[in-house]
Amino acid sequence: MHHVNTLFMGSSRKAxxxxxxxxxERRAERRLKLINAAVEVYGEVGxxxxxxKAICEAAELTERYFYESFANSEALLIAAYNHVVGHLHDExxxxxxxxxxxxxxxxxxxxxxxxxxxxxxxxxxxxxLLEISGISAAVDAVKLDALRDFSxxxxxxxxxxxxxxxxxxxxxxxGMVGAVITIALRWVSxxxxxxxxxxxxxxxxxCRVALTEAGKNRLRSV
Amino acid sequence: MHHVNTLFMGSSRKAxxxxxxxxxERRAERRLKLINAAVEVYGEVGxxxxxxKAICEAAELTERYFYESFANSEALLIAAYNHVVGHLHDExxxxxxxxxxxxxxxxxxxxxxxxxxxxxxxxxxxxxLLEISGISAAVDAVKLDALRDFSxxxxxxxxxxxxxxxxxxxxxxxGMVGAVITIALRWVSxxxxxxxxxxxxxxxxxCRVALTEAGKNRLRSV
DNA sequence: ACGTTTTGACAATCTATCTTGTCAGATACC
DNA sequence: GGTATCTGACAAGATAGATTGTCAAAACGT
Numbered sequence: 001m002h003h004v005n006t007l008f009m010g011s012s013r014k015a016x017x018x019x020x021x022x023x024x025e026r027r028a029e030r031r032l033k034l035i036n037a038a039v040e041v042y043g044e045v046g047x048x049x050x051x052x053k054a055i056c057e058a059a060e061l062t063e064r065y066f067y068e069s070f071a072n073s074e075a076l077l078i079a080a081y082n083h084v085v086g087h088l089h090d091e092x093x094x095x096x097x098x099x100x101x102x103x104x105x106x107x108x109x110x111x112x113x114x115x116x117x118x119x120x121x122x123x124x125x126x127x128x129l130l131e132i133s134g135i136s137a138a139v140d141a142v143k144l145d146a147l148r149d150f151s152x153x154x155x156x157x158x159x160x161x162x163x164x165x166x167x168x169x170x171x172x173x174x175g176m177v178g179a180v181i182t183i184a185l186r187w188v189s190x191x192x193x194x195x196x197x198x199x200x201x202x203x204x205x206x207c208r209v210a211l212t213e214a215g216k217n218r219l220r221s222v
Numbered sequence: 223m224h225h226v227n228t229l230f231m232g233s234s235r236k237a238x239x240x241x242x243x244x245x246x247e248r249r250a251e252r253r254l255k256l257i258n259a260a261v262e263v264y265g266e267v268g269x270x271x272x273x274x275k276a277i278c279e280a281a282e283l284t285e286r287y288f289y290e291s292f293a294n295s296e297a298l299l300i301a302a303y304n305h306v307v308g309h310l311h312d313e314x315x316x317x318x319x320x321x322x323x324x325x326x327x328x329x330x331x332x333x334x335x336x337x338x339x340x341x342x343x344x345x346x347x348x349x350x351l352l353e354i355s356g357i358s359a360a361v362d363a364v365k366l367d368a369l370r371d372f373s374x375x376x377x378x379x380x381x382x383x384x385x386x387x388x389x390x391x392x393x394x395x396x397g398m399v400g401a402v403i404t405i406a407l408r409w410v411s412x413x414x415x416x417x418x419x420x421x422x423x424x425x426x427x428x429c430r431v432a433l434t435e436a437g438k439n440r441l442r443s444v
Numbered sequence: 445a446c447g448t449t450t451t452g453a454c455a456a457t458c459t460a461t462c463t464t465g466t467c468a469g470a471t472a473c474c
Numbered sequence: 475g476g477t478a479t480c481t482g483a484c485a486a487g488a489t490a491g492a493t494t495g496t497c498a499a500a501a502c503g504t
Contacts, residue, residue, distance in 0.1 A: 016472060016473070016478085016479065016480085017472070017473090018471065018479085018480065018481090023480095026480090047356075048356075048358075051460090051462085052461080052462065052463085053461085053462090061481095062482055063464090063484095064463095064464085064481090064482085065481090065482095067462095067463070067464085072462085072463095073462085130356060131356065133355045133356045134268075134269075134270070134352060134353065134355045134356040134357075135270075135356075136270075168416055168420050168424055170408060170412075171405050171408060171409065171416060171420075171421060171424045172424055174405050174407070174408040175401035175402070175404060175405045175424060175425065175427075175428045176401070176428075177404065178400040178401045178404020178405065179397035179398070179401035179404075179428060180397070180400075181400060181404075182396045182397060182399065182400020182401075182403075182404075183393050183396050183397045183400065185396070185400075186392060186393060186396040187393065190392075194390055198390050199393060202390055202394055202397060202435075203397065205397075205435065206397045206398075206428055206431050208431075209427045209428050209430075209431060213424075213427065237449095238449065238450085238502060238503070239502075239503090240449085240450065240451085240501065240502070241501090248450090273490090273491065273492085274491080274492065275491080275492090283451095284452055284453065284454085285454095285492085285493075286452085286494090286495095287451090287452095288493095289492095289493070289494085294492085295492085
């Protein structure tokens with residue numbers, strides 16, 4: 001995979017430093033620069049319009065470093081998506097926890113953070129909402145995973161029903177996430193005409209369907 | 223655009239017949255064959271994996287006829303989408319009308335037809351649900367139009383609020399359609415694990431949010 | 445039957461991008 | 475300062491698919 005240029009060095013010995021960083025650190029930095037550049041470029045011309053060359057220029061790197069960190073464009077898209085989603089998910093979880101134990105309160109806190117970030121950072125929002133769809137089966141799988149995480153975050157009760165055969169919980173979960181994302185998509189693409197409070201209220205309305213249905217099913221199964 | 227080979231004929235005179243059809247009819251038939259072939263091929267390899275050549279082979283036509291009817295692949299995708307959506311929309315409207323005047327009854331009738339068709343025809347379903355996303359701005363616009371039509375069909379009350387500035391009705395509409403489509407997407411991609419009745423019930427739950435909210439707003443504004 | 449139109453097969457061109465390779469110059473270590 | 479490593483710019487090859495063009499054979503009208 002990568003050149004082992006420390007062949008005759010002790011394993012504890014660091015590789016030659018450049019700019020104060022060893023080989024690994026430099027590689028990691030370049031990887032991150034490429035991810036951030038990709039988010040920028042996707043935000044401007046879309047994933048499909050983004051060439052390797054353009055992303056490398058935005059990252060101030062040359063093509064060789066692209067292939068050092070990613071096998072192909074798709075791998076970078078996935079990395080960029082996971083990067084964006086990872087941050088968002090962590091922040092939403094923190095916001096929910098800060099809101100206490102009431103499911104409704106936690107939901108509203110998470111949604112408020114979600115829409116706030118979408119408004120603050122339109123380009124990552126675009127990657128998260130738009131670019132990720134319809135690229136390939138592999139990318140779709142990554143997306144599905146992420147959406148399941150969000151669903152569990154918003155309405156943990158749904159998670160409990162997951163084991164059931166032919167469960168309708170998965171459909172509830174899909175519907176909820178689909179509603180929220182589609183609302184977000186429209187809000188973002190129309191350049192945020194409504195207040196965050198209004199958007200959250202509407203999105204919460206759809207989440208409440210899943211919340212109450214999941215609750216119902218739990219009571220019934222006890 | 224097209225060759226005018228009737229230059230010296232009276233305008234009522236038909237072009238030479240082939241297979242009992244005049245030039246226009248043959249062109250229309252080829253166009254339709256291409257659309258149907260495209261739906262087939264998209265259903266197998268996706269829009270992105272579908273080459274002009276493959277679609278022409280499936281249609282038993284050669285490339286020249288592709289460019290006779292469509293400027294490029296995107297134009298064919300749009301035509302195929304509109305073809306699929308047109309049928310579906312008409313059928314849903316008929317089902318709703320057959321169900322009478324009660325909004326809830328009409329909603330369930332339309333949804334039942336929707337999910338029934340998705341199960342009967344997986345390949346058009348794929349075009350309608352999946353392939354249409356994330357191709358280009360032009361395609362997205364076509365999709366948005368179609369979704370608005372569906373929203374108006376399911377909950378006409380939303381339509382009434384359309385005029386309002388910064389209206390939240392558009393978001394309600396988006397959320398509802400997003401929920402239904404995402405539910406459909408999952409149901410289709412998991413090969414229909416739940417009964418149609420269950421899926422309709424869950425989808426209707428999300429639509430009811432839009433239904434009651436739209437009703438609320440109407441009362442308030444009277 | 446004859447000439448014209450239409451068709452089908454396929455070659456040729458064109459374009460765009462990915463991907464790999466080369467090489468001179470810069471940078472760090474000793 | 476000398477040497478090994480790393481970097482940036484860019485060329486070159488490879489690939490894939492869209493789009494246009496050619497031509498002979500088939501289908502039609504008269």
